[in-house]
Amino acid sequence: MTITCNQLDDLLLEGDRFSLEVAARHAQSCDACMQKLAGWNEISDTARDLHATWNNDLLWPRIEKAIRNEHRGTRTRVWQVAAALLLLAALGATAWIAQRRMHAADFDETILKASAVDEVERAEKAHIAAINHLESIAAAKLEQPSTPLLVSYKDKLMMLDDAIAQCQTAIDHNRQNAYLRTQLLTMYSEKQRTLQDVLREGNHASNQ
Amino acid sequence: MDAVASAVDLPRPVTLTIPPEPPPRLSEDDLRLARACAGGDSDVFASIYDRHGERMKSIAYNQLGNVSDAEDAVQETFLKVHRAASSYNGEAAFTTWLYRILINTCYDMLRKRSRRIREAPIDDLIAGGRAANAVDDVKRMALRKLLNELPEQRRTVFALFEIEGLSHAEIAGILDITEGNSKWILFSTKKQLQEKWKSS
Numbered sequence: 001m002t003i004t005c006n007q008l009d010d011l012l013l014e015g016d017r018f019s020l021e022v023a024a025r026h027a028q029s030c031d032a033c034m035q036k037l038a039g040w041n042e043i044s045d046t047a048r049d050l051h052a053t054w055n056n057d058l059l060w061p062r063i064e065k066a067i068r069n070e071h072r073g074t075r076t077r078v079w080q081v082a083a084a085l086l087l088l089a090a091l092g093a094t095a096w097i098a099q100r101r102m103h104a105a106d107f108d109e110t111i112l113k114a115s116a117v118d119e120v121e122r123a124e125k126a127h128i129a130a131i132n133h134l135e136s137i138a139a140a141k142l143e144q145p146s147t148p149l150l151v152s153y154k155d156k157l158m159m160l161d162d163a164i165a166q167c168q169t170a171i172d173h174n175r176q177n178a179y180l181r182t183q184l185l186t187m188y189s190e191k192q193r194t195l196q197d198v199l200r201e202g203n204h205a206s207n208q
Numbered sequence: 209m210d211a212v213a214s215a216v217d218l219p220r221p222v223t224l225t226i227p228p229e230p231p232p233r234l235s236e237d238d239l240r241l242a243r244a245c246a247g248g249d250s251d252v253f254a255s256i257y258d259r260h261g262e263r264m265k266s267i268a269y270n271q272l273g274n275v276s277d278a279e280d281a282v283q284e285t286f287l288k289v290h291r292a293a294s295s296y297n298g299e300a301a302f303t304t305w306l307y308r309i310l311i312n313t314c315y316d317m318l319r320k321r322s323r324r325i326r327e328a329p330i331d332d333l334i335a336g337g338r339a340a341n342a343v344d345d346v347k348r349m350a351l352r353k354l355l356n357e358l359p360e361q362r363r364t365v366f367a368l369f370e371i372e373g374l375s376h377a378e379i380a381g382i383l384d385i386t387e388g389n390s391k392w393i394l395f396s397t398k399k400q401l402q403e404k405w406k407s408s
Contacts, residue, residue: 013395015376039402046347047370050355052269053262056279060257063283064250067290071248 002026008033012040117175124184131188134195141202150205153198160191238302245293253286260303263372264310270355270367271314281317285310304381307374311364311382318360354404358397365393366401 003011003026011019027034135157145151167184171177244252264285268278288309296305355363364383368374369390374382376390383390 009395012398013391015391015394036402039405040398042347043351043398043401043405044370046344046351047366048373049344049348050270050352050367050371052266052278054265054275056275059279059282060254060261062279063257063286064253066283066287067248067253068250070287070290074248 005030005033008036012037113176120181121175124181124188127185127188131192131195134192134199138195138198138202141198146205147201149201150198153194153201156194157191157198160187160194163187164191235298235301239296239298241302242293242296242298245289246296248290253290256289256306257286260306264307267307267310267367267372268314270371271311271364272317273356277317277321281310281313284313284317288313300381304378307368307378307382308384315360350405351401354401358400362393362397362400365390366397369394 003022005026008023008026011023023033023037027037141150142154142157145154164184164187167180167187171180171184174180241252241256245256261282264282265278268281269275272278272281285306289306292309296302300308355366358366361383365379368379368382369376376387376394379385379390380387385393
């Protein structure tokens, strides 16, 4: 294969065995290319001499120790992560159990509250029934009041009945309101006293 | 090389540069090797060091300019291999991957230490396996000085091909460039060096 001087660079760029053989063959007949190729190869020859070699018997043990330490560190980190996850799971489970217990306690408290209100209502009903019985006894004296005082008691009882009815409506909307229940009890007590006064006044008037 | 020179009957001053053949790629073996490295297998690391340690030291030395830094770079490379081995997917040959890590470690060290290789003392006594003479020493020092003035990539391509004897295919894999690119970088670098070589 014959080449021209202009093609020498292409062969050097390719750089494989065949290209360099062709370049060398051409250089034998061309002084300029011979010099160029000689300089080219001189760089390569000098570069090969730059390959560095030295012995250090301590280097591999040092590297081995560093790798061992790092590997141990990695394993420790894995265990640490596993322990952290376990701890997190334990904390989560504890929190869940505690929350469940709290829910149960709230439920029990609600049930207890409801049963206490039921007890109060039962007592109130008994109380009201007793007052109603008293009212039925006094009713005859109030239908045709014979004294101005009985008239006044009759008005008072009507007002108390209105107030009791309003209070009862309010309690129906809020069963657990203790204040309203106290108010209702006060009004019933007042009604009871008034009815007793009616009976006393009625007896007194009939004796006259 | 002498055999080739005599076969084509070349005059004495002209010598040929024959790049070595690329080693065969064994992906399965490489994956097994990487798994062993990830598991911290000391024997596997030792065998890698036996096979590649000398070349790794030379590459690092020619990048960093002194023995101590070169040994640190080799150690750091092995640690990085241990850390990253679990993510090795066999895309590149294990050896290519190993040298890529080494080169990047050298680059990192050069940048981190803000120390230019030309400013570092070069211990030329350890360089070269041949019997040194005064002329060779002068040539080596001149070439090393010229190399130190080159940009990172050009210096690396030249060093891997001409000093360490790697093929363009291997260099392309290590530096993540094409084979043609590697050839072109080497050619233009040698042209540049030749110009300065003449004037020095």
